[in-house]
Amino acid sequence: MSDTLDPAEQAWQRPAATPANRRRDALGALVLFACMMPSSVLYRLAGAMGEPSPLWITVIWAAVMCAALVFRRRWPSITALVVAGVYIAGFELGVSELLFSQIVLFVAMYTVGAWVSDRRIVRFTLGAITGAMLIWLAIAMVTAVTDPNVSGDYNGFGTQTAMLAYFGIQVISNLLYFGGAAYFGTHAFRSARQRAELEYRTLQLERERERSAAQAVSLERVRIARELHDVVAHHVSVMGVQAGAARTVMDANPDAARASLANIEQNARTAIDELHHLVGTLRESDDDDASAGVSTINASQLSELVAESSAAGLPTTFEVHGEPRTLPGTVSLTLFRIAQEALTNVRKYAGSEATADVRLRYLDSAVELEVTNTGLVPVKPRKGGLGHRGMRERVTAVGGEISIGPRSRGGYLVRAQIPAADTPVSPEPSGASA
Template sequence: MRTFDASHPLPWDITLALLVTVASVNASMGLRPVGAPFLLVACGAVVFRRRAPLPALLVAVVALGVGVVVCGLIGEAPPWAYLAVWILLFHVGLRGTRVLVPAAFLAGAAALVAFVGAAEFGEMALDARWTAMPPVAAMSAAALLAGSQMRGAREDAKRHREEATREAVAAERSRIAREMHDLIGHDLSVIASLSAGGQAAARSAPDDAERAFVAIGEVSRASVGQLRHVLRLLRTTEDDFVHPLTPQPGLAQLGALIESVRRAGFRIDDERHGDLAALPPGHQLAVFRLVQEALTNTMRHSGAGSAASVRIAIDAEEVVVSIADRSAVPEIDRPGVSSDGHGIIGMRERVDTLGGTLEAGPTVVGWRVRATIPREGRDR
């Protein structure tokens, strides 16, 4: 019904006005020669309930009031068109707050019309007048308040939808930034380290320099391919998407990751215990990204030739990942891995998602990242 009302406003308004007219005629015990025009004008104003509710309400109340006075002067029963007034009062309350005061005034005028038209002119008949006035006043107030409350509920729902949309956009931006950081940050750090090593070896060891520059080309091409893939996914809509996403990295790619760091001139001790392949994909991705981010920070903030250790231990209950370097670099010189850095935030989010804990901070000889993730951790 609401969909039809929104897509066919004018036919529905005319239909509603006709139904209100029929109901009002039945309540008035038929059309009277004098009161009929006023009844039809009041009911016809319902057609404009959506476009101009306050002017339509004014027309309906004035038509009803004039009809009551004219019918009372000639001794004819006044028309009953309060249903049209109540419908228009509801729509006035539904459309805005600035019209509530004049609408309340018109509601009081409708109640006054009921008081005047409850008995013939010249007769006091206070009992009949006071009996007819409260129901009309109560229904008028209820219609106005109902429209106002529905308007408030719609505004609240709209505001909640907008807030949910903003939160979803912020979460998606954060996710994209984290993925871009993970994909590109490591490769750029490898390239920077290889470039520094190649420049140092250009004169004394040309073969080593050539190998460094070849490695730079390989890493650069791989990074460009990853970047294009991410950009292609960002441009792809759900309707246009056909091919499945490329699988996220897991622990099977961990050896290649560590080897790329070694090629950049760093000594990496790799120690793994337990069945790594038995971990769920979400756990494997989190562990891979932790090691990738920690080694990337080591390359950024430690000189070539520095050493680091990667230790992964898996048992029946939890996964413990520890990455420590031995660069002896003070904490103040490592802003990229401070509590405010995006890398630490991304690592903490990944571990927290799986119900684990993350510790990151300086040690006596360098920096350490340690994460404990339960085997039964679920995506929260």
Template sequence: MTTLVRGRGWARTHPLAVDALLATVVLICMVIGSFAEPHGQQGPTWGTRTPDLPSLLLMTLGAFALVFRRRAPWSVLGATCAASLAELLTGEPRAPVVMCAVIALFTVAARTDRSTTWRIGVITMAGLTGVAMLSGPMPWYSQENLGIFAWTGMAAAAGDAVRSRRAFVAAIRERAERAERTREEEARRRVAEERLRIARDLHDVVAHHIALVNVQAGVAAHVMDKRPDQAKEALAHVRDASRSALNELRATVGLLRQTGDPEAPTEPAPGLHRLDELVETFRNAGLPVEVAMGQIGLDLPAAVDLAAFRIIQEALTNVQKHAGAAAKAEVSVVRVGPNVEVTILDDGPGDDKDDKNDRKDKSDVGDASDASGENEGGGHGLIGMRERVGALGGHCSAGPRYGGGFRVHAILPVTAKGGTA
């Protein structure tokens, strides 16, 4: 088996040597055949006739032309057909030079299309057989003339079959390579989506809790000397917020653990069932938040539930950071037909530079890809919202309200097209 594989490899890398060997074998067969008399009294006999010098020359020229059958198949076919016609018209006794034309026709048929194969095959069969019947040294009805017709026809059919098989194998190989590339691209896409999802979760968790820690730490520093009780309360909120941040970070990073690693996260992903807990953290930080939540139902997909929670968390974090100390926020979550609509409003002036950078938005975005390049100097919160909503096939808009304040509105299809939020 190894020898066969090596032989095939050598044949592919040395095509000219293979063709030279084939031409030598064909020449030997033609010379041997020219000494045979097929119509002897007791059947085919050997040595009763000998080829003349012109026949030997034509056989040699035809075999030599086969050496170049892959480099110039059409020219070789023409040369071998010409040698065969010359032998049919002048040869006596006959030499089987037509064997070279049969091999050349097979090579042409294996390298061209089907329609061309049949056209050139019919022309070759008709030409060689017609000349042999009308002007050859044998009677028109002899089996040698019919043999020319049969062998040229089989050569064209065999060449077309080889070409079809090569095309079929090439198509299968190309399909397999395309499938492999598609699998690799799909794997890379899934990895990129998972990295993006984890990055969004990390951003939402860190931004929310660090903003609360910052606010409460500022309150504690401000009232430390005059109102230590209030400072202790603020520090307690800092401790709770930091503990929550650590827990959520541990759960998020736990997604990256390998199978079998210890301490895998067992806490379920946050969702609207934790909305009251989330709102309470903002209220403790000094941000008044009102919540209006309709009958959402218990059939929300996990991706939609998580996306709604993260959108509210990010929007309220932005209000806490940028809307000002006297701002108030309103959260509305309602079910409208096949969608869940999440709305977050605030009435803060938001006049600082950070707000202009981080909350700048004047366009509605329905596809995450539309927002991927929008990062003109602010944070990634709004972009993250749009990516979440776009991944689920929803619609997100965010922008200033008339008369002051900011509005975030997201429409999340209950039947989400994305598998992750």
């Protein structure tokens, strides 16, 4: 079965017989031939066939019928037609075997229904064989009725009535015989198709599971990359600014230099703590433990982030508008990381004279974070930068929208709006500045 073929939606082709199938067919044909020889002898001894043909004709007849079964799965229709033709020819010649020859014919007709994928060919082949057999039976019946030597052998309630009853039984028996072969063959074909459909669905589910696993790994890698970028970029940029300030005032103002070095030390410790927390979360193997290890960083720490930004040499203000409420953990973390990345970019690119404003707005069904700054605006985006892409990915992951770009009156704007459930809780200060 082709991996891309859906048996339920397309014309299904039954797979070709395997070498093992062909070996079993050859063995079955040999067994049937071995059974037909003693059976024909018993029929000859019983005198059931009147004047039987010579034994060598029966041997050739049986050999041809059984040999055809070796190819029954490779050429089902041809095999069935050959078997049916040889069957009729043998009885016209007076062969003396009525049991295993009918089994051979049944198997050949069954194979047509079970192995031919084009059902029109099935109907044509089985119909042709059935029709030929019934015509042959009708001719035999007419011959018997018109032959005085044959009709004289029948007794009962009227000679003609007895003969008609006998041939009526023959017709019914043959119809049941041929109908049974067609029914069981068709049932076998449908069962094979259902198995193929099940295998196809199983394969599709397995592939879907593999794709889902690969996507989960990719998403996790992106999340890790975002977290590492946010942690490292923010704290390293702050340490760079503080180191530059310390170097500048080291001789003229040792106290200010020591304060800058202390800030560098504090940022280094904070960065290491966050990295340890991130690595510890990634090492959790149990789902419950992993979910419990979600970062504790949230929007309530925005005021601390603003104070840290001001201490690093970027004057920054923080305002909260609306009725504060509890935010989902992912939303809260996203807001903090966006503000962190935006302030980091201001320190990198806006120049030493820049200032920044952070505003957090609680709307009816969403929360909005806005970070604006004055100062220089890069003419072209920095190639290879991950900051903007990381912010967009974070907001998209929680179903929000973000706009990033220069302001018409100068400076830069980052505005993110994220849907958030309206769940009022412990209020925060309605406004703060740092």
